[in-house]
Amino acid sequence: MSPAGERPSRESVLDAFAVESEPGRSTLERYLRLYPEYAGALIDLSRELSREACDDAAPLSGVDQALIDAAWSQHAAASPAAAADSFAALTVDDWRAVARALDVPRQVVTALRERRVLFLSIPRRFLQRFANATRSTVAQLEASWRPGQLAGARSYKADGKPTAGEQVTFEQVLIDAGVPADRRALLLAEAD
Amino acid sequence: MGQESDIHHTSEVKLTPLQKRRVSGELYERDPKIKALIAELAIVSHDELITRAVITKRSDPAYVPSECLVYFVRASRHDNNEAWFERLYRILTERVLRSLPRAESSDGETESLTHGVIRDKVFGRFVELLSADRTTYVDKLDYFEVRFDGALASLRRDAQEQAWRDENRSQPLEYDEESGELSPEVEAAAGAYDPFAASDFDDPAYRSRLDAAIEALPSEQSRIIHMLMQGFPIDSKEPDVMTIAKALGRSEKTVRTYRNKAFAALRAAMADGEER
Numbered sequence: 504m505s506p507a508g509e510r511p512s513r514e515s516v517l518d519a520f521a522v523e524s525e526p527g528r529s530t531l532e533r534y535l536r537l538y539p540e541y542a543g544a545l546i547d548l549s550r551e552l553s554r555e556a557c558d559d560a561a562p563l564s565g566v567d568q569a570l571i572d573a574a575w576s577q578h579a580a581a582s583p584a585a586a587a588d589s590f591a592a593l594t595v596d597d598w599r600a601v602a603r604a605l606d607v608p609r610q611v612v613t614a615l616r617e618r619r620v621l622f623l624s625i626p627r628r629f630l631q632r633f634a635n636a637t638r639s640t641v642a643q644l645e646a647s648w649r650p651g652q653l654a655g656a657r658s659y660k661a662d663g664k665p666t667a668g669e670q671v672t673f674e675q676v677l678i679d680a681g682v683p684a685d686r687r688a689l690l691l692a693e694a695d
Numbered sequence: 696m697g698q699e700s701d702i703h704h705t706s707e708v709k710l711t712p713l714q715k716r717r718v719s720g721e722l723y724e725r726d727p728k729i730k731a732l733i734a735e736l737a738i739v740s741h742d743e744l745i746t747r748a749v750i751t752k753r754s755d756p757a758y759v760p761s762e763c764l765v766y767f768v769r770a771s772r773h774d775n776n777e778a779w780f781e782r783l784y785r786i787l788t789e790r791v792l793r794s795l796p797r798a799e800s801s802d803g804e805t806e807s808l809t810h811g812v813i814r815d816k817v818f819g820r821f822v823e824l825l826s827a828d829r830t831t832y833v834d835k836l837d838y839f840e841v842r843f844d845g846a847l848a849s850l851r852r853d854a855q856e857q858a859w860r861d862e863n864r865s866q867p868l869e870y871d872e873e874s875g876e877l878s879p880e881v882e883a884a885a886g887a888y889d890p891f892a893a894s895d896f897d898d899p900a901y902r903s904r905l906d907a908a909i910e911a912l913p914s915e916q917s918r919i920i921h922m923l924m925q926g927f928p929i930d931s932k933e934p935d936v937m938t939i940a941k942a943l944g945r946s947e948k949t950v951r952t953y954r955n956k957a958f959a960a961l962r963a964a965m966a967d968g969e970e971r
Contacts, residue, residue, distance in 0.1 A: 511718045518835070519718050521849035522842040528925045532937045542942045546918040547855065549925070551848035554906070560751060563789065571788050574822040578784060581826040642773040 513541050517548055526552040590616055590647075593637060601636040605629075607690065610680040614671075622648040624672035626693050710734070711770070715837035723841050729762045736763060741779035748786045751793075761790055761843040769836065772829045784825075791821050794847060807907075809858050816854035817847070859914060890961045891924060908964035909957075916957035918943065919950055929954070 511519075516538050523530045531549045535542055563571075593601075602612045614620050615633060622645065625633070634641050671679075677687045710733060713723045725733070736744055736759065744767065750758045764787040771780050795818065798811030827833050838846035890908075895901040909917050922939045923929075930940045930947035940947045 515718055517852070518838050518846070518849050521845040522723075522838050523845070524842070526845065528927070531925065532927075535937055535942050539942070539944075542944070543914070543918060544852065544856070546921055546942065547914070548849060548852045550909075550917070550921040551852050551855075552845060553921075553925075554848070563792070567789075567792050570792065570818060571785055574788050574818070575781060575784060578822065578826045578829070579781070581829045640773050646773065 510540075511538075513544065516541055517544055520545060520548055521552065590637060590639075597637075601633075604636045605632055607677075608680040608682065611676055611682070614676045614680075618648055619670055620673050620676055621670045624674065626673070626691055628693055629673070629690055710766075713834075713837040713840060714832060715834040715841075723837055725762065725766075725840055726842075729760060729766075729840070732759070733763050733766050736767070741777075745779055745782050745786070748783060751790070761787065762840050764790070765836065765839045765843065768825065769828055769840075788818070788822060788825075791847065792818055794844075795851070809855075809862065809910075812858045812861075813851060813854040816857065817850045820850055820854070821847070890958065890965065904965065905961065908961050911964065912957050912960060915943070916953050916960070919953050920957050920961075923954065 516534070520526070520530070520534050526549065531545065534545050538545065598612055598616065599609070602609045605612070615625075627641075630641055630644065634644055637644075674687065674691060677690060682690070710725070710730060713725065715723045717723060736747070744759075747757050747759050748764055752758060764783065768780075768784055768787055771783070792814075795814040796807070796810045798807055798814065824833050824836050828836050838849070890905055909920050912920065919939055922942065927937060927939050927942070929938060929950050931938050939945075940950045943950065945953075
């Protein structure tokens with residue numbers, strides 16, 4: 504995106520050219536006219552784009568295998584940061600909307616938010632809906648429920664609240680919140 | 696309120712939209728074919744996805760384009776390093792490696808230092824983008840979901856530019872630009888030689904050697920050769936026609952001189968190759 508009058512950056516022009524659906528002569532010509540200041544790089548890129556895709560089927564060399572191994576280790580170590588604090592971005596209004604979307608009392612949502620519910624006691628189907636409503640994923644929720652994450656999530660609201668370790672089942676939370684039995688059965692159902 | 700089906704869609708796959716914007720300001724979108732294939736693959740088992748992802752032959756009807764693999768690797772960024780995800784990651788990165796020119800030539804006779812450097816740089820950059828994307832959305836990766844080969848070509852060009860800079864390949868040529876004269880030897884060597892008119896131009900082995908020879912030229916010369924191959928005229932009487940001279944900001948005479956020099960170098964390189 505470029506504000507009016509501002510020239511797009513060299514990188515954005517080159518990347519845009521690279522993903523054009525028809526990177527042939529006429530597209531190159533168009534870019535050369537629009538961005539003559541990047542002519543050299545555009546022509547070099549055009550040459551790279553015209554290269555035939557080489558699909559060699561030979562087995563990978565030991566060096567290549569090592570490159571991929573190293574890349575994977577690095578990738579696996581880069582943990583998703585959002586997991587620890589997947590609710591951080593949600594406002595009070597958002598939480599209200601979550602309760603509405605799931606059609607449960609606020610109290611239930613608060614218990615989930617504070618991870619006072621035993622994770623394994625939450626039905627998968629409800630978990631998926633909760634993840635959708637909180638713009639998160641089941642895997643992310645699961646990660647955020649791990650012991651290491653709990654302390655941080657709760658530390659600032661320790662006053663008068665149960666301390667870590669006192670998790671209750673999802674069903675108990677529903678009972679405590681006064682959810683009627685038939686509605687409870689619906690919420691606890693694993694399938695429609 | 697209370698409608699269980701509001702959020703619970705099983706048959707419908709919602710694709711996270713891309714965040715990268717075009718130079719004009721609109722958001723990039725995935726190709727409709729890619730979108731359809733992602734939707735199709737999102738509901739198959741992980742095992743089936745992997746079975747299809749390992750297919751490398753693009754002509755195979757079950758082949759999964761790399762755009763889709765990038766999507767699944769990014770969409771699974773929170774999937775806790777499960778075995779299938781590791782497999783998918785390895786398949787994708789292997790495809791990147793395979794698409795990059797190797798340091799050693801196909802006959803194993805020569806080794807290109809530049810190729811080796813470019814290969815390492817591009818691979819390193821790609822995996823760095825993927826890793827960074829696990830923690831914060833990296834919109835540059837969106838290009839790989841729009842057109843994978845093009846986005847990779849762009850990384851190759853970046854790496855090539857750095858490599859050339861390190862090799863000083865973009866230094867001005869030794870010849871006197873003012874007079875624009877080439878030595879008679881060079882003129883004679885270029886002669887009537889036209890590397891694109893060779894009878895074996897369509898032979899892949901010839902093309903591959905020619906490509907390598909073009910790549911070895913000084914950057915200005917390789918640009919001229921590429922533009923000639925694309926069909927751009929060197930010069931034109933018509934002011935509206937895009938010409939090589941105009942694009943490169945050089946006089947017609949300079950472009951012709953460079954071209955002759957490039958042809959001479961290509962001829963020597965191709966003759967050299969034939970003797971092997």
